Amino acid sequence: MYALSATPAVVTTVDLDGNVNASAMGAVVRIAHDPVAVTFTIGLGRDTAYNVSATGEFVVNIPSFSPKDLRSMCLTGADLPAGKNELDYAGLTAMDSRVVKPPRIAEYDRHFECRVLWNMQWRDRLTIVGEVVAASCSSDVMDEHGKLIWEVARPATYCGGPYGLTFTSSFERTTVKLGSEVDDLMSSLRPTPPGYAGVMGNHASGEKR
């Protein structure tokens, strides 16, 4: 179809015994700003669905638009036999998270540790919404105001099933100028609310690997 795309990611989870699972997701999206909440949807029967339902925790790990990151992310989408660790298979390294049990992926620059707010089962799918309880990134992808340096982070977008394992870059930017009399009327695409930058302040400090 005509591409309703979003950020691809590897979601890491653990089962009740602590075994790590990792799975490529085509679309993980922020759906609330304060506190930040994210959503993704996965097929029932997948290990990620079981683990998130059992533990209520997951970590969203964001690859950059680089052949290496995109390839390793795709490899975590493999249907491996039970007990096989997708991170090993993809050549990725688990790194302890700050708050939740599932690990972060050391090779990726951006991580969102999440606790489940709610999930909804429909058709053969599970839609999961989680609140971000900790976020971290490599210090080189964030400026001194806690904002992304897009050209360094090089965000990717997944094109969707009909296009195979195809991704676009998402860092050539443009900013719309509406004029101050119009800005006052904006709500759905409103600029940063006052104090927003501090919401994740405890967790967002740069971290050098």
Add this chain to the structure above:
Amino acid sequence: MYALSATPAVVTTVDLDGNVNASAMGAVVRIAHDPVAVTFTIGLGRDTAYNVSATGEFVVNIPSFSPKDLRSMCLTGADLPAGKNELDYAGLTAMDSRVVKPPRIAEYDRHFECRVLWNMQWRDRLTIVGEVVAASCSSDVMDEHGKLIWEVARPATYCGGPYGLTFTSSFERTTVKLGSEVDDLMSSLRPTPPGYAGVMGNHASGEKR
């Protein structure tokens, strides 16, 4: 925060009297392929939330990464007095949809007509999931196989609240090659399933404005 971005869109709805509302959304995302389902999340109290809950229908209209489209989309985010039509305010033209009551936006290249599958109220927000019951696009953005011509369609990505009205382009593509022995293991980022292209066939035929 560190950008979990997605496709921006204008969602059109009608109230029970048929009055049209339009609202800019920062992230509308496909969360199922067959049949195609999409989701977005909006603040409670917004006209879109009322109208979707009342009528069960909405249309997702996708702007391209062009100053004109992005500007008009942002203008539909204005908090206008009740009864004021955001499409008029933004200089956009309503075009009848094929299946649902809310109109499509003539100036935009891609449209998804949707019926609500379910919605979920949480915090002060409403997460809406709809099934795509009709899709249409300008004939110039689709090739003869029904796939997007990315360089013509020029998809955009919204950077998120902390970055103001800033968008990235999303059409510089790369495709990951894993090798056939690995492709067989893929599930979460699987290429097009057989027959997929036909799912929307009745509605996806090119439409020239």
